Amino acid sequence: MSAIKVRLFDAELKTPLIPASGVWGYGDEYDFVNNEFLGAFSTKGLSIKPREGNPVPRIAETECGVLNSVGLQNVGIKCFIEEKMPKIKDLGPKIIANFFGNTEEEYMDAARSLGAVKELFALEMNVSCPNIKTGGISFGQDPKMIEKLTSEVKKQSKKPLIVKLTPNVSNIPAIAKAAEEGGADAISLINTVRGMSIDIRTGKPSLATPIGGYSGKGIKPIAVRAVYETAKAVKIPIIGMGGIYTAEDVVEFMMAGASAVQIGSAVFSDPNICETIAKDLRLYCQENKIKDLSSIVGKAL
């Protein structure tokens, strides 16, 4: 599998494939999946205090993907460290802890607690949450807020810090650049796109919230564009995601500038999808005489 190894933060990932935050739980549910094909996995979003999330229904299928509004339900960082970490630390894949907060202090506390966990590979900061102190504008929508938040959070731990960006802004590269200037070690994008659907038989929205996050095949062009624009704006590595289902999709994201990728909704179609994609990526490398998959990163730039 050597051709499809990639490097991230001075470490080697067996494959560029990382199940995305939210689809892989805390890593202990997919015990029937062959972990050999995962470069890493990103945990469910964690917060200092446990969170209940939104009412059901929390998920709905739409024409080209999935809408969800789980509402960041999670067990809290203390429980994650004490109860989940012992179960997942020896599974094999590197563990990225995804976290969020509703104030700068909550983000900093979360980064400090998770930063102290030896077995974690990196931290991934979800900045799509509303900042309750500014009346609900999400941290990820304002370059100044992002730069300050990133630099404060970065001081809390020595782990590589990935900043996960929302696509629901007009200028993604400006936000990415702000995160880079704040000291981010990588950018991951895109988070889900705000969306909704209505069940025309009942006249009611499909989700209880009723607006949720749209993911899956339909958002791929938006994600490829976001990765491409961001790659032109920043020097730090990019982890691309949004509608990746096949090895060809992975190649496309890497050519747009992604050093690694995350797999989200596709896991729902096929829990073993990373195995399929990894094998197809190997074939792609053989057929195209590529000795090192990383060599295609940014080819389209």
Next chain:
Amino acid sequence: MCNSGISDHKAKIESVEFLSKDIVSMWLKNNTIDFKPGQFLMIEVPGSALRRPFVIVEKEAKDLRIVFKVRGKGTKTLSGLEPGAELKLLAPLGNSFPELPKGYSPLLLGGGIGVVTLLPLAKLYSKKCSASIILGADTAGSLILLDDFKKCSKINTCTDDGSAGKKCNSVQLAKDHIKNSKEKFAVYACGPEPMLEAAAKMCKELKLPCFVSLEERMGCGVGACVCCVVRTRDGLKRVCKDGPVFNAEEIIWRY
């Protein structure tokens, strides 16, 4: 290491039969899946981003059976597939109905499409003891699997419109049955949520154990995405992983 016993299987469709205008019985050729009563599987439907959950209704020789109501795009596509089409099935999923508490007789209480969940229990108890079976639906055409249940035990039926069996709801019929009998019952129920809530209330009043199989829209089916939660006395639980079968006392109902 796989502790869950879950894996992704393949199965070809053996037969597709409409039991009513919108209820489909499908046999799938597969001898690699073992299941306990109450467990379910997630089927990959061509053209759908999400797999669809179906309770495993029975296993005969090398075939598994699911029975479902056509409700949306996924079930419509599935119902239109031809025998020979190959499907991917993640199975077996979820917990299962608990064993019969000592000193109790089983009472299986099904409403609408929910009756299909109880057939594995009816078959199980037909070998051990006699189960009381109460099946309800809105109208005669929706009262399904009657012959299958009759092979296991005597059945009592009811419909909302009186077109078959007694004209009443299934919980009322269960209540009458319990009152007219000397046995102590443990109730196993599956059906629409208001019916399950009524069954839970009845059992609480009569001080009888009650186990309910719940339904909720699912993403992963294995407990990872936490989309299918239900509120319980111990906080939110996942229908796909902590359920689908719950002790009715645990549930905080929405209705």
